[in-house]
Amino acid sequence: MAAGNVSEDRVRTSAYFQFREPAAALRERMPPSLSFLAGKLSDRRPGKFIPRSPTATAEVEVTPGELEDALTWGRTTDAKGRTLMKSAFIEDHYGREDLDGQKLVELAKPIRVEAPPVRNLETAYRLTWECSRCDRVRARQVGDLDVDFEAALDVPGFRHHPELLFTPGRELLVARKWQPLLKAHRVATRPLLGTTNYVQLVVPEAVLLQAERPPLVPGDRCPGCGEMTIDRIELIEGDPPAIDSTGLRVTREQPLTIVPPEADLPALSMSTRPIDDLVDIHPRPEHRVGEGVPADRAKELLDRRGWNVAFISEPLLASLWDEGATGLEYRPVVRDR
Numbered sequence: 001m002a003a004g005n006v007s008e009d010r011v012r013t014s015a016y017f018q019f020r021e022p023a024a025a026l027r028e029r030m031p032p033s034l035s036f037l038a039g040k041l042s043d044r045r046p047g048k049f050i051p052r053s054p055t056a057t058a059e060v061e062v063t064p065g066e067l068e069d070a071l072t073w074g075r076t077t078d079a080k081g082r083t084l085m086k087s088a089f090i091e092d093h094y095g096r097e098d099l100d101g102q103k104l105v106e107l108a109k110p111i112r113v114e115a116p117p118v119r120n121l122e123t124a125y126r127l128t129w130e131c132s133r134c135d136r137v138r139a140r141q142v143g144d145l146d147v148d149f150e151a152a153l154d155v156p157g158f159r160h161h162p163e164l165l166f167t168p169g170r171e172l173l174v175a176r177k178w179q180p181l182l183k184a185h186r187v188a189t190r191p192l193l194g195t196t197n198y199v200q201l202v203v204p205e206a207v208l209l210q211a212e213r214p215p216l217v218p219g220d221r222c223p224g225c226g227e228m229t230i231d232r233i234e235l236i237e238g239d240p241p242a243i244d245s246t247g248l249r250v251t252r253e254q255p256l257t258i259v260p261p262e263a264d265l266p267a268l269s270m271s272t273r274p275i276d277d278l279v280d281i282h283p284r285p286e287h288r289v290g291e292g293v294p295a296d297r298a299k300e301l302l303d304r305r306g307w308n309v310a311f312i313s314e315p316l317l318a319s320l321w322d323e324g325a326t327g328l329e330y331r332p333v334v335r336d337r
């Protein structure tokens, strides 16, 4: 049941390229082999976060060969030593046939879908310290979430919003029309404040991640609780973003490795530990385990907590495919001890 079973040559791949020059200049020097890209280039208008000189972007579906050609050309440098291409975000879209036989798949957040923020994190959760030496907290949800859907409007490719959304903390929200189907798979839901269009999914933390297998990288281990920070590395070429960077930066999310579960997992489950957390470790004990966290620190600690990876089991996945749910991205999972 490894991801190796997934036929990679069939998986649909899309790429979002950012260049350092305007579209017309790029088209002029583009080799004929990149004709698939030439027509997709469009100029970005200079703005607050966009450089003064016009630059171009392109979103395009690519074969492995086309991707390699585009990146090779993108690495060529101009007179100032800067690569033509500034960054590439590569996304693999696994379809039903690609995931055939997978008992569990990762539920991924589509790159282009914004995560609508939660306005009332600090009152929706009650936090207690989980460790005396680090800022890990246990978060128990005590109120319904107030989600700012307006902040994530204008999702390209979807009328209104997708039917499944992640918040920045990766709470899962789903269009209410899926509630009966989810209920049939014993997935619990809770309402949201201010809307009946979506509900929140209540997802148990049950999947053990292999923190030492790429793309996960273990970080500092807390001497108090023994827990590690886990980062998911998406950067596969180049340096992290910097204002004066001159090279090409390529990011692509890769399948995670999990410890095979002993028993059948629920229809939806989360990883037992968060990833990409930013937890401070203190030189000496600072908290009392189990004691409440001061209210003025709740928001910051929830933001720094990272997020748990969501997984979906085969029977629910099959039902969602059958019913044509949209806005979902899946990724195979590697099972290994």
Ligand SMILES: [Zn+2]
Pocket: 131, 132, 133, 134, 135, 136, 222, 223, 224, 225, 226, 227
């Ligand atoms: Zn700790």
